[in-house]
Amino acid sequence: DREIYSDTRKAEDHALREQKAVRYDDLLLETELMSTHRAWLEKRNFNPDEIYQKYKLQCFGPVGRYSLRLFIPFHRRKTILTFTTRDVTDLAKPTYRHCPINQSLVDPKRYLYNLDTVKTTAIVVEGVTDVWRMGDGCVSTQGINYVVEQLFLLRKVKRAFFMFDFEKFAVDAANRISYAASTFIPHVEIITLSEGDPADFKEDDVKSLRKDIFGKVYETY
Structure with missing residues (x-):
């Protein structure tokens, strides 16, 4: 195990010990489920309110780098390690835009969501x-x-x-x-x-x- 005890794992352990979290205070987030985001979840046959609450999602409004996207946090023992976002217009590219690595405790593509x-x-x-x-x-x-x-x-x-x-x-x-x-x-x-x-x-x-x-x-x- 020591041979593959990665930087990702070390960063995770350090974050949990220090009880740090990814800072996203400066992001333009809406805590309430917005109508555009609700409609997208419904179109995908999800129960919007249940999904929003269970996975602690939030919404981005129509401005900013993550405009009209769902904020999707990656948790580990109640600590946010990183996040990804999902476009709800089905028009923007890329469909998923991840948190920059230099602002994350782990790389989303090197971790497991949920x-x-x-x-x-x-x-x-x-x-x-x-x-x-x-x-x-x-x-x-x-x-x-x-x-x-x-x-x-x-x-x-x-x-x-x-x-x-x-x-x-x-x-x-x-x-x-x-x-x-x-x-x-x-x-x-x-x-x-x-x-x-x-x-x-x-x-x-x-x-x-x-x-x-x-x-x-x-x-x-």
């Missing part, structure tokens, strides 16, 4: 909206590429299920990361999709999958 909810079993997906659909016990890698630091964060997991999008390049990526994970996680599986991504799942499909994996169904949003 890690605090993982116990001994994890579902690993590509993006934060996939996590919102699947619920507790699910983490995202922020894309199909992975780094050693992300796998290191799963070192105590006994079972891992990798479920990336249906495209071939995403399936190939899931094969690579699952192979690497199998060197230290006792039980590793790949869940392949016939179309779309996990965020597109219907509620009944989510409940069925969660029951198969976790043995019980958590409330989904």
Whole structure:
């Protein structure tokens, strides 16, 4: 473990010891769920109020670097380590704009979103909206590429299920990361999709999958 005890992990541990948090006081954030952001969540078939509260989201208004985006924090033991943002107009590029690394305690693309909810079993997906659909016990890698630091964060997991999008390049990526994970996680599986991504799942499909994996169904949003 010492060989892969990364700068990311050290930064996380230091932040938690000092109880520091990413400063975002100067960002133009709205604490109330705005109508544009609500409409986008509804269009994606999420329960806006539940998602907003559960994942501690906030809104950016129509001005600034992150205009008309959702603020999506990465928490670890109640400390904000970094954040990403998601455009709610479906027009802006990039779709996701991450917190600059020099303003983060960790790089979002070298961490796992929603890690605090993982116990001994994890579902690993590509993006934060996939996590919102699947619920507790699910983490995202922020894309199909992975780094050693992300796998290191799963070192105590006994079972891992990798479920990336249906495209071939995403399936190939899931094969690579699952192979690497199998060197230290006792039980590793790949869940392949016939179309779309996990965020597109219907509620009944989510409940069925969660029951198969976790043995019980958590409330989904």
